[in-house]
Every structure is written in structure tokens, then in C-alpha cells.
Amino acid sequence: EPEVTQTPSHQVTQMGQEVILRCVPISNHLYFYWYRQILGQKVEFLVSFYNNEISEKSEIFDDQFSVERPDGSNFTLKIRSTKLEDSAMYFCASRTRGGTEKLFFGSGTQLSVL
Amino acid sequence: DAKTTQPTSMDCAEGRAANLPCNHSTISGNEYVYWYRQIHSQGPQYIIHGLKNNETNEMASLIITEDRKSSTLILPHATLRDTAVYYCIARRNTGTASKLTFGTGTRLQVTL
Numbered sequence: 001e002p003e004v005t006q007t008p009s010h011q012v013t014q015m016g017q018e019v020i021l022r023c024v025p026i027s028n029h030l031y032f033y034w035y036r037q038i039l040g041q042k043v044e045f046l047v048s049f050y051n052n053e054i055s056e057k058s059e060i061f062d063d064q065f066s067v068e069r070p071d072g073s074n075f076t077l078k079i080r081s082t083k084l085e086d087s088a089m090y091f092c093a094s095r096t097r098g099g100t101e102k103l104f105f106g107s108g109t110q111l112s113v114l
Numbered sequence: 115d116a117k118t119t120q121p122t123s124m125d126c127a128e129g130r131a132a133n134l135p136c137n138h139s140t141i142s143g144n145e146y147v148y149w150y151r152q153i154h155s156q157g158p159q160y161i162i163h164g165l166k167n168n169e170t171n172e173m174a175s176l177i178i179t180e181d182r183k184s185s186t187l188i189l190p191h192a193t194l195r196d197t198a199v200y201y202c203i204a205r206r207n208t209g210t211a212s213k214l215t216f217g218t219g220t221r222l223q224v225t226l
Contacts, residue, residue, distance in 0.1 A: 004157075031211040042218060043158060048211035055211035091157045098209045101148060105157025 002026040004106035006092050012112045013082055021077045021109045023092030032075045033093040033103065034067065036060070043091070049075065082113045115215060116141040116204035123221040126196075132189040134220050136202030139183040144206045147178060147185045150216070151198040158201065158216065161187065192224045 005024040013019050025032050034046040048055040049067055066078045075094075079086055089110050093103040119137040126132040138147065149161040162169055162176045164185075169176045175188040189196050201219040 033211070033213075035216075043152065043216040045213040045215060048213060050211040056213055058213070089155060093157070100163060100207055101146070101203075101205050101214055102160045102163070103150075103158070103214060105159065108155070108157055110155075 002104070004092055004094055004104050006090075006106035006109050008109060009107070010110045010112070012114065015084055015113055016081050019079050019082055019111065021079075021090050021092075021111070023075045023077075023106055024073050025075055025092065025094030026104055027073070028096065029094035029104070030097040031055075031095045032067075032069070034077045035091045035093065035105075036088040037091065037108075038085075038088045046077070046090075079111075082111075084113050087111060087113045115206075116145055118202045118204050118217060120200070120202050120217070120220045122218070123223065125223050125225060126189075126192045128193055128224050128226055129191055132192040132196065132222055132224070134187040134189075134200050134202075134222065135184065136187070137184045138202070138204045141182050141204045142206070145204045146207060147176065147182075148203040148205055148214075149174070149176065149187045150201045150203065151196075152201070152219070153195070153198040161200075192222075194224050194226070196222065197224045198222060 007022045032049040037043045047057040047061045064080045089108045091108045093105045095103045146163050148163040150158040152158045164176045178185045199219040
């Protein structure tokens with residue numbers, strides 16, 4: 001079965017540094033998502049993306065966050081100036097246009113901000 | 115999305131059927147019942163969804179009551195690898211990139 005691929009699997013950074021988390025969604029999918037999960041907490045929606053623009057974003061997704069689809073295959077999440085509280089597992093997801101709400105998730109990037 | 119209520123945790127012996135309940139008493143007519151699961155720290159995984167009729171696939175069966183106010187996800191022969199958090203979500207098919215919201219789910223522990 002096709003997979004959503006995320007890199008790196010682990011990222012350690014210093015507070016205040018910029019990080020870019022990368023995702024390769026499934027090739028014929030058109031809707032893209034980022035979620036995060038702080039250890040021991042719920043999976044939280046961050047942002048969704050379609051047709052090269054943000055469709056919906058949560059309160060968490062403030063000016064420090066941005067998303068981009070720089071080419072036909074990658075989907076990235078950038079955090080400009082990381083904070084300690086950004087430490088979490090970040091999941092990318094994608095799905096086909098229309099039809100069901102069947103999201104395919106990647107295996108995640110564990111971000112640790114020191 | 116309609117609110118769903120699930121037990122916090124459940125246990126199941128390996129090889130037995132795991133029956134995970136979900137209440138969604140305020141579900142509207144066009145909202146589907148979706149089930150996902152999250153195996154320890156991995157990304158959530160879609161399992162199954164249904165509207166009115168019972169559904170079965172290679173992973174599980176979904177039984178929805180006639181009044182649609184509750185449903186049960188059945189894993190017919192649970193294995194240790196089915197230990198996970200299971201999420202029940204009531205959701206209409208939006209045809210857009212709107213968010214899918216995960217609650218706290220049911221933590222299923224499959225034991226020997």
C-alpha cells in the first residue's frame with residue numbers, strides 16, 4: 001500500500017532555531033495535513049492545505065509556523081523560532097480529493113527542542 | 115462533528131474478539147462513523163467507516179445500531195499487535211481539506 005513518508009524521524013534543535021519537517025504525501029493525493037502530539041496528549045490538528053493554499057488552521061498554528069508545497073511531491077512544515085513547548089511528534093497526512101475522510105498518516109517526526 | 119463517547123480503556127485476551135463501543139447520540143443523518151487507531155507513537159491508521167449499514171473489511175467489522183446513536187468496532191481475533199488507542203469519530207464527508215478531530219479514544223490492551 002502507498003505510504004506517506006516523513007523525514008527526519010527525529011530532530012533535535014536548540015530553542016530559537018528554525019526547523020523544517022518534511023513529508024512526501026501519497027502521489028495522487030491532493031489534501032495535506034499536519035498534526036502534532038505532545039507526549040501523553042491527544043493528536044492535535046495544526047493545518048490543512050489544498051490547491052497551494054491553507055484550507056484551515058488551528059490556534060496552535062501561529063505566525064511561527066508555515067507550510068509549503070515547494071514541488072510536486074514534498075510538503076513541509078517550518079517552525080521559524082522553536083520553543084520548548086514545540087517539542088512533540090509531528091504527523092503529516094494526506095488524502096484523495098472528495099469522497100471519504102480517509103487520511104493516510106506518516107510515521108511522524110519526533111521534534112525535541114532543548 | 116457530533117460528539118462521541120468511548121470508554122477510556124479496555125482489555126482483551128489474545129485470540130478473542132475485541133468489541134469497542136462508541137456512543138454518538140447526537141449524530142446527524144449525513145455523518146459517518148469513522149474508526150482510526152494509533153499504535154504506540156505511530157501515526158493514526160484508518161480502520162473502517164460506515165453510515166447506516168454494518169461494514170466489514172480485512173481489519174475489522176463495524177456494527178451501527180439502527181437508530182445510529184451508537185456503534186461497535188469488532189476486531190474478530192485480537193492479537194498483541196492490536197494493542198493501540200482506538201478513536202471513534204463522527205464526521206460528514208466534506209469533500210474539503212477540513213480538519214479531522216481526534217478525541218482521547220479507547221486504549222485497548224491485548225494480553226496473552
